[in-house]
Amino acid sequence: MGHTTGRRHLRRIAAPRAWPIPRKGSYWIVKQSPGPHTIELSMPIALWIRDYLNYAKTMQEVQYMLNNKKIYVDGKPIKDYKYPVGLFDVIYFPELNEYWRVLINRKGKLYLKQIDEEEAKIKPLRIKRKQTINGGKVQLTLFDGRNVVVEDPKKYKTGDTLVVNLEDKT
Known part of the structure; x- marks a missing residue:
């Protein structure tokens, strides 16, 4: 009989092709926790810090940085080293005053691009789904799992892009 639950480990060679590793x-690699992004379009925060940016040499250093709130994703401190950081997410290092946005290149690989503080305040998100909720209002489900309630449903279609302000969540 096969596995009935998801596996908690991942071999490096079996990692998604979009991961820039x-x-x-080494044989094993960090597998991300369940979160707002799919495994193909995101990568664990630990791999971004240790393997891509080379800000830490070991996983222990990564966990120290995360536990002391030295890394923020979309304006929130992250403590889980397996947290999935995906397309258009903003990684912020307060001690270095650096902002990085996750993008995808022409070959389909994820990469980080350094951005300024003004650009880090906004995030483009695709509308995945529209549904009617109580009171006749319409709820939009966005690409990264966020939900937005809107008054005028005719302005928005699935597949459109919303530019969300990360500071006040509008």
Whole structure:
């Protein structure tokens, strides 16, 4: 009989092709926790810090940085080293005053682009779904799992892009 639950580990060679990591190297790699993004369009925060940006050498250093609130994703401090950081998310390092946005290149690989503080305040999100809720209002489900209630449903269609302000969540 096969596995009935998800696996909690991941081999480096079996990682999604969009992840910008070398295929040869250590056998195991960090698998992300369930979260707002799919596994194909996101990567655990620990891999971004340790393997991509080289801000830490070991996983222990990554966990120290996360536990002391030295890393923010979309304006919120993250403590889980497996937290999935996906497309258009903003990673902020307060001690370095650096902002990075996750993007995807022409080859389909995820990469980080350094941005300024003004650009870090906004985030483009695609509308995945529209549904009617109590009171006749319409709720939009966005690409990263956020829900937004709107008054005028005719202005928005699925597939459109909303630009969300991360500071006041509008």
